[in-house]
Amino acid sequence: MTALRVRSSSSLPACGTATGTAAASLPSTWPSIPPCPIPRSPLPGRFEPEVCSESVTPHIMEAPEKSIHEPQPPNESRARKGNQRALFLTGLMFGFFLFLMALPTPAGLSPAGHRVLSVALLAIGLWCTDTVPAGVTGMVIVAALVLTGAVPGLREALAGFADPVAYFxxxxxxxxxxxxxxxxxxxxxxxxxxxxxxxxxxxxxxxxxxxxxxxxxxxxxxxxxxxxxxxxxxxxxxxxxxxxxxxxxxxxxxxxxxxxxxxxxxxxxxxxxxxxxxxxxxxxxxxxxxxxxxxxxxxxxxxxxxxxxxxxxxxxxxxxxxxxxxxxxxxxxxxxxxxxxxxxxxxxxxxxxxxxxxxxxxxxxxxxxxxxxxxxxxxxxxxxxxxxxNFFVLASSVSLAQALNGSGASTWIARLIVRGIPSSDQHPVLVVVALLLVSAPVRLLIPNISGFLATTIPIAMSIGLATSLNPVIGGLAVVIAGDAVLYYPAQSASSLVVYER
Structure with a gap:
């Protein structure tokens, strides 16, 4: 702690004494001031500030000036760069979305299914990169489903908000x-x-x-x-x-x-x-x-x-x-x-x-x-x-899953992926392994576990009937693959609870 002394060359006879009007007015509870050598003032009767053990003037006069001119942490610069990066990635994903929309519809896929798949890939990109808040991405899904004509109208795009799981x-x-x-x-x-x-x-x-x-x-x-x-x-x-x-x-x-x-x-x-x-x-x-x-x-x-x-x-x-x-x-x-x-x-x-x-x-x-x-x-x-x-993300993901099922896009994806599964009667274990492997990418595109199970279990059981694999085992295999893998929080309500913390 630094202490400031005020002295007069005519009234302070010695260093460290508490005489004089300035020293006498100090409260008794103040800490004692250690003695220090004070040079005589060149002009009689002039009061001069002196410092014991270290100069106090920089602490009093320079601290405010330092706080004014001290450069601020680069938080604003980092935030600006982060916003620019998020804007660039968001624009890139929307550009890719428009590119997908412009592509010709694949064989076996309906035009509505083509649009829903494009919206699903946009949602996956936004959710995985977190360039915009997850709830905002949910609203983007609702708007995109309507604007692209992937669903007949706004009521169908908001179907997930009437689903009981959102209120659960x-x-x-x-x-x-x-x-x-x-x-x-x-x-x-x-x-x-x-x-x-x-x-x-x-x-x-x-x-x-x-x-x-x-x-x-x-x-x-x-x-x-x-x-x-x-x-x-x-x-x-x-x-x-x-x-x-x-x-x-x-x-x-x-x-x-x-x-x-x-x-x-x-x-x-x-x-x-x-x-x-x-x-x-x-x-x-x-x-x-x-x-x-x-x-x-x-x-x-x-x-x-x-x-x-x-x-x-x-x-x-x-x-x-x-x-x-x-x-x-x-x-x-x-x-x-x-x-x-x-x-x-x-x-x-x-x-x-x-x-x-x-x-x-x-x-x-x-x-x-x-x-x-x-x-x-x-x-x-x-x-x-x-x-x-959590509510907006879950409800919008249910809307997206229902649109995928209603347009036939999820069934088209599942059949396209499982087409290469071996149907060997001698090696049913290979069929199980193949079901586990091909279910993972299907789960990536279908955010809702109910939509995933409703799409893949019937196909997996059909594959089991066509091979030596028990159909029940085939259905359980896709349950294991779908429930064990999560690519982004919107795929599970329990994951959303933790993610938002």
Whole structure:
């Protein structure tokens, strides 16, 4: 700390003394000023500023001038360059889109299918490069479907916004928001952190082991992700793990991919297994578990191991220890949140009895969470903290998938790709491998898993009938390929939940 002295050559007899009117007026709480040599002023009666131990003048006079003339960080320049790059890529993709539209329609493909495929490739490019916000890309899809004549009118382009899955997502995300706002997320985060003893690997292992168990309680991967993403965000924040750190990336990638795969092991695990079982036919709950537990178990282990290896540096850093805190009893808000969440889970697990669409329990849970008296959220909380981009992306991708199916484009793509599959009666394993390989590019072009399954399962089963392969195995092969691979977040509602965080 620097100190400023004011002295008069006639009134200050010695250095370091507190005499004179200026020194006497200093408050008693000021720190003492160490003595320093002060030269005599050449002019009697003139007051001069002097500095003890270092000059104070640069600190007083030059600091404001420095802050004015100091060059700013190049954030504006970087943002400008980033915007220019995004504009260039967006223009390039729209140019490619116009080029595709100008090409002659391939044989066997309808003109509407040609236009829908062009829109689908534009959407994939925008979603993969992220040059524009994902929600804006969803609106681009709706407009492009209408303007190109890929669908008869705006009503068909907005068909995805009337699909129940979009409102299922709204209800699930509201459940996750309620878990966060009620304090349950922090309580669960502290529970996990207390048992990992500062070891990041233990926290990651708890996360992985919890997926199969939570599937029995919350069968939907989107529901689990919507809740767990808040829980583990709290855990990482309490452990002082910054966003973007290797450990944070590993946890979020596990929620995004491994968690989703855990649902497909069970027939009641969500839309994917239910739709696939209905298309294949004759698959019971136990038979589905026996057939899918091995391949998806292998995928779970491989996915978790790959994520660990890619971000292993983050697991070597110990987590910050939490201070001792006696757990408090559950509050009324937490109890109401638990009751509403478990009530929705019971309705999802008993859908074989009441045959409700999964979106209906989610909507009922949303109403209860926002209802006066029993709710835990206000409407302001809901509208300000809800990730509306998820809704637009999912709804527009469903519209695109329906347009692909309605125009016959998805069937044309599938038949074109599977045409080269070997139909050897002596090597059915080769047929399975070929189905797995050719399903991946089809999944790239069809963003919605329901549209993908509705297109590929009948074709795969037909190939199985034409060879020595069991048709059920052929149908399950494309389910594995379609559910195990994600190219961009819009292909899965649970992935959107993590991506928007």
């Amino acid at each position: 997502l709204i209800g699930v995300l509201t459940l996750g928001l309620a878990v966060l706002r009620s304090g349950l997320a922090e309580r669960l985060a502290r529970f996990f952190l207390d048992r990992c003893n500062g070891r990041a690997r233990t926290l990651y292992l708890h996360l992985l082991l919890g997926f199969p168990l939570l599937t029995l309680i919350l069968p939907s991967a989107t529901t689990r992700t919507g809740i767990l993403v808040h829980v583990y965000e709290q855990a990482l924040d309490l452990s002082r793990v910054p966003r973007g750190a290797p450990l944070a990336k590993a946890v979020m990638l596990a929620l995004n991919s491994v968690n989703r795969l855990a649902s497909t092991v069970l027939l009641t695990g969500g839309i994917t297994p239910i739709l696939a079982a209905s298309l294949i036919g004759g698959v019971s709950w136990t038979r589905w578990l026996v057939l899918m537990s091995v391949p998806f178990g292998v995928l779970l282990v491989l996915g978790a191991a790959l994520i660990y290896l890619l971000h292993r540096r983050g697991f070597d850093i110990p987590l910050s220890c939490l201070p001792e805190k006696k757990p408090k009893p559950l509050s009324g808000v937490e109890i109401r949140t638990l009751i509403i969440t478990m009530g929705a889970s019971v309705l999802w697990l008993t859908d074989a009895w009441h045959h409700w669409n999964p979106a209906l329990p989610a909507i009922l849970a949303l109403v209860c969470l926002l209802a006066p008296g029993i709710g835990v959220l206000t409407w302001r909380d809901f509208e300000s903290h809800f990730g509306w981009s």
